[in-house]
Amino acid sequence: MPLTTTNWINTYHTQHKNDELFTAQQQIKPYWNQLLKEFEKFGPEGLMARQKDIDWLLGENGVTYNVYNDPKGMHRPWNLNVFPFLVQEQEWKKVEAGIMQRSRLLDLVLKDVYGERKLIKEGIIPSEVIYGHRGFLRQCDGITYPNHKFLSIYAADLARGSDGRLWVVNDRTEAPSGMGYALENRSTVSRILPEIYSQMNVKRLSGFFFELHQMLMEASPVKKENPYIVILTPGSHNETYFEHAYLSSFLGYPLVQGNDLVVRDGFLWMKSLQGLKRVDVVWRRVDDAFADPLELREDSHLGVAGLLDVVRRQNVAIVNPVGSAVMENPGLIPFMPSISKYFLNEDLMLPQIASWWCGQEKEMNYVLENLSQLVIKRIDRTNRESIHFAEFLSAVELEKLKLEIRRTPYRYVAQEKINFSTAPNLSGNTVEPRHLVSRSFCIASKDAYHVMPGGLVRVAPSSETIRVSNQRGGTSKDFWVIQEKASVEEAKHWQTRSSIAISGLNDLPSLTAENLFWAGRYVGRTLVNARFLRMVFRQMALLQNNDEKPKTEKLEVLFRAVTNLTGTYPGFVGEKGKEPKAMEHPMQEMLSVLLDRNRPGSLAHTLGMFSNSYYSIRNLWSTDMWRVFENIQNIWKTFEKSEDRSINRILKVLNQLITRLIAFMGLIEESILVQQGLLLYFIGLQLEQSILTITKCRSLLTIAYDEQVEYELLEYLLTSHESLNIYRYSYRSYIKLEHVLDLVILDLEYPRSLTFMLNRIQKDIVRLPHSRQDNNLANYQKYILEAFSKLRLASSLELIKTKSNKDVVRKDLDALFDELSTLLYQTSQSLTSTYFNHTDKQNQLVVQSFPF
Structure with missing residues (x-):
């Protein structure tokens, strides 16, 4: 249906009756109408200009999402659409209550699964739902925690169903990601659309992050004024590493990896430059099975050997507890109404997708008979490809899937296929409907749960795609909960700060210190080698314009110096007693020394190592440093893609590279204090x-x-x-x-x-x-x-x-x-x-x- 409130958005039509813009009667919702009127003032060109401003600002701030084996590169720029996702406060209060109820319920289930297991004993849920799930870790059985609530952070993936209500699609309990991206989305959009953001009385996020800080403080098993809190990250190659670094910087907690931590005498310690510092709370972003190589996956280099023993002794708090991934179990969904009645004597407030666990004969038969109309999932999400949209499968693929279900029925859940709502999304110069899923976050306190007023909204990569996935190229939206009146208290600026920040070398994690040390070495190596190569290419341009054996002794000396300086042996030095082959075609060897990223010592390889060391400690660097760093990367990527390998082109690139490196080195001194690690650099x-x-x-x-x-x-x-x-x-x-x-x-x-x-x-x-x-x-x-x-x-x-x-x-x-x-x-x-x-x-x- 064409929109009539604005002239420029007339091209927006929806093939879905269930669109966020419309009421059930296909009228534009009042709060969306207010947004569209404000957008109308911009006009099409103005709105596209603001989208470009958002893209520019995210690039300037270095917001990325890592996609494994991505042909576009490891660090994909984060995409944020200028159209926010709107929910009215009156509706949100009901959703908020439902999320808090679900958090309480899953907390009780988590305690029961690793405790008395009444749910299994009394037949509320079949044992295979729990024991057949890879997230159930027998090593965590019987572990108790000093805090009243085990489940400290919960996230619910929500989507609007055909009945107009927001439905629960997935539960996230292991190490829910997205808080940092939600915060960055809000920061970006509020800067690009400040007037609209203010006029529409958007509920602010600052109070939630204050509660997050308080929750982590209170999680400490030893009640003291300044518990030591760290964020445990798998490292810079993790898909959401930007978020780990961002939250570390925002909250002021040290960002550590498994090698930064060690178990001694029943306690967890952080290895600092001076020695060991006792850790009280670990905000874990490492998956359960990788958390302790001594008791869990022995091949893990991401966790800490002996961590579970410290947890058993109640000498450290882990947020969320190791083993909580068992709650991310679609096999539990069919039983959630019964579980809610059993524990809370309440009906579920939020609707959830109709689901059939195939471990029951009646349900399995129903699934097999209606397979082509259902979505099939493994209960333990072993990988992203384990979700089957049966309507798109061939007859052969359907038979194969049926065979798999019959072989191990307890591993499969079937869910009703629902066309969740779409929302307006600016794509190029048009506005089109895109499917979306929102992730809302909930954190525990002593006597309640607190829900983020908004969350992270993920959008399908195209209007034809039902599946929403960042890994598959999806975008995001800022999530606005619209209030009738602005809250004076919430409008006050508040910024969380840890009671213990990285105040000196003694508090610096050893791995961070090592990365700073090697960042200095790789920056120095890149600059020195680039300058020397530039000088040699200049002499080649003056003395020799083709790829022939050098006719001057000084050029031979320079070529040998290139090999010695870069370590790219045998190169121009050759093997002992043999004439170096590289001297026969020096330009070919010089290009290899310059561009072969798989050759240790080449400038391309050194630049890659410099980039890796930078990403590993990006939580320490300033925004200006990121901008110069991105400029360095863009210069090199453009050169690699170019077919021009002339000496003049090479010299131009090296000049640009050297200038940016010098600027980068100058900015380093402005980013962190000497006692906070600059000394190591x-x-x-x-x-x-x-x-x-x-x-x-x-x-x-x-x-x-x-x-x-x-x-x-x-x-x-x-x-x-x-x-x-x-x-x-x-x-x-x-x-x-x-x-x-x-x-x-x-x-x-x-x-x-x-x-x-x-x-x-x-x-x-x-x-x-x-x-x-x-x-x-x-x-x-x-x-x-x-x-x-x-x-x-x-x-x-x-x-x-x-x-x-x-x-x-x-x-x-x-x-x-x-x-x-x-x-x-x-x-x-x-x-x-x-x-x-x-x-x-x-x-x-x-x-x-x-x-x-």
């Missing part, structure tokens, strides 16, 4: 630049060439080191080797010199916790002090000498570089073993099988 950066400076100088300076070649190599070194102008200003003379060594290696005042960088490392590592424990030097201090002392005792005039006129090797200089390389390697190894040791492995006593 600085140490990594200076260490990497020192190692590469030694490698570069060793490749170019330790062999004595004829005067002209040596002069040009010195000039190349200064150019790649960004020191040519400084040299000319300082010495105002012909470039001499001893002066280059004085400037690049021995100058204590020049920030790019090796001596200056080692001195900086000395000063920084003194501030590390173990450096200040007593009067004895730590091993890493000894190594860096020895390296610094060797430089301070060195003389450039002595270093440049050869043993005789016939000798072409400056052996003293080469020996010094060799000693320095060894000492810096030992420094790195000592720092790693002291602060970043995650190698302890604990094995299960009994091997168990957990299906994927």
Whole structure:
């Protein structure tokens, strides 16, 4: 039906009678009408401009959703539509009451399943529904918790049925995701549509996050003013990692991985730089079976060995409890009315999809007879492909499915196919109906549950698609609960802050510290290598314009230096005693060193490692840093896709890359305090630049060439080191080797010199916790002090000498570089073993099988 309240939206027609925009009489709902009138003021172009603003803002803020094996890349940009999803407060109060009822009910079921199991004993639910579900963990049987409620966070997936009511589609109890995305959606839309957001009296989210903070505080088994709370993430490759980092930053809780935590003496500890810090509460984003490799999946690297033992001792609180995935069980849905009567003596407030568990003969027969009209699911969601829309299956596929159901009927549930509601969605320059599902969140308190006034709305990727999935390219909407009047109390700005923030190095998780250290190293490596490659490509452009064997000695030296600096052996160095094949086609090898992301040491590979280290600690970085980082990624991706591999194009890209990297490095110092981890970044950066400076100088300076070649190599070194102008200003003379060594290696005042960088490392590592424990030097201090002392005792005039006129090797200089390389390697190894040791492995006593 065409809309008449606006002129520009006349193209919106719905093939579904059940659309959010309309009443049962196909009249536009009043609160939607108010929104459309406001949108009418924008006009089509204005509305599309605001959609572009939303896309831009999400990109600027780095909001992503990881999709495994996505051809578009791992970190897919988050999509948010300018049309919000609207629900009136009067209707929402009924939904809210239904969600709270369902939360209480599932909490009681969770306690019963791992406790007395009255539901099974009294025949309310069949035992196979629980024991046949992979989420039921026998290791969690009998575990009790000090808190009154076991289920601390619950999420319900809701969709509007044909009767006009919101129905429960799925229960999410294991580690419900989406809160952070809902918060980011609200932050974005309220900035792009501030007037409409204010005029329509949208119910705010701040109170919910205050309750979330309070719930986590109260979950501590030891009642104290400042319990230590951490968020346990599987890592940066998890599909919702952005949310983990976002909530860590927003709430102020440390973001940790399994290797950051360890069990000692019946307690859970976080490994910090100084030592162990006791953890009171873990907000878990790791799936149940991966939480404890000692008792559950032994191949898990995501959890903490011995965690369940600490939980049994009631020395740590896990939100939600390990084993709660058994509640995400569509096999329970047919029995929920009986369960509600049994525990609460109440009818279910929220309707749910008509479901038939196939473990009962009558129900199985009904399902098999009506299979083509139903949706078939495995009760334990082993993977996303286990949902079968039978109407789309061929006759052969239907027979195969029937055979599977007959073989293990208790594993299957059939559900009625319902065409859930659609809602307006701006797609390009048109507005079209899209199916949607909303996820609403509920958190426990001492005596009640609190529901987020809104939630995360997910939208189907096209108007023809029924299935709603972010993994399949769906978008999202902001969820507005419309009040009649604005609440003065809720309108006050409030921002949650943990009572314990990461206040210093002593509170820094060891894995975060290690990622900061390697972020510094990879940024330094990327910059130094990019500058050197740029210099070499410039010489290739001047001296050789085709892929032929170099005809000049200096170019051969530069090519060998490329291999030494990047570590892409055999490359231009070749195997011992053999002529390097790469010299026959240098351009081909240089392109490989530049672009082969599967080749360790290449610039593309180093950029990838730099990106990984950044994503791992993105909760620490500023928005400006993200923008520069995204710009770096876009420059490189554009270059990789381009077919232009000319030297001029390469030089242009390297110039852009180097400029952005310098900007990125400058912004790092504005993001976090030195005592919050920036110190580790600085140490990594200076260490990497020192190692590469030694490698570069060793490749170019330790062999004595004829005067002209040596002069040009010195000039190349200064150019790649960004020191040519400084040299000319300082010495105002012909470039001499001893002066280059004085400037690049021995100058204590020049920030790019090796001596200056080692001195900086000395000063920084003194501030590390173990450096200040007593009067004895730590091993890493000894190594860096020895390296610094060797430089301070060195003389450039002595270093440049050869043993005789016939000798072409400056052996003293080469020996010094060799000693320095060894000492810096030992420094790195000592720092790693002291602060970043995650190698302890604990094995299960009994091997168990957990299906994927």
